[in-house]
Amino acid sequence: MSIQTIRTKAFQRQAGRCTYCGCPMWQSSPEHFAQQHQVTRKQASAFRCTAEHLHARCDGGTDAAGNIAAACYWCNSRRHQAKRPLSPEAYRAKVQQRMGKGRWHAARPT
Numbered sequence: 638m639s640i641q642t643i644r645t646k647a648f649q650r651q652a653g654r655c656t657y658c659g660c661p662m663w664q665s666s667p668e669h670f671a672q673q674h675q676v677t678r679k680q681a682s683a684f685r686c687t688a689e690h691l692h693a694r695c696d697g698g699t700d701a702a703g704n705i706a707a708a709c710y711w712c713n714s715r716r717h718q719a720k721r722p723l724s725p726e727a728y729r730a731k732v733q734q735r736m737g738k739g740r741w742h743a744a745r746p747t
């Protein structure tokens with residue numbers, strides 16, 4: 638299975654929502670997403686669906702389906718900016734806390 642297929646399956650399993658922030662994501666049309674959720678095209682770029690390696694590739698994580706979740710670009714890229722990325726569970730808790738304070742995404746898709 639290609640990584641794209643695995644990502645699409647994760648997207649469907651998660652009802653199109655990011656595994657960390659819970660926001661809706663898009664796979665192929667940022668324009669459509671922007672219109673549907675009343676955000677700008679630029680804001681929509683944060684919500685692109687990406688394949689998140691739960692166990693990071695640099696630590697030996699593989700492309701196996703069980704290691705892939707669907708996460709928005711924003712959450713995915715920020716998790717891996719850390720020198721030692723948090724575990725998926727710890728990172729989700731951190732993101733949820735920030736979301737609760739309105740300090741994560743610049744725009745919240747409606």
Ligand SMILES: [Zn+2]
Pocket residue numbers: 655656657658659660708709710711712713
């Ligand atoms: Zn997210």
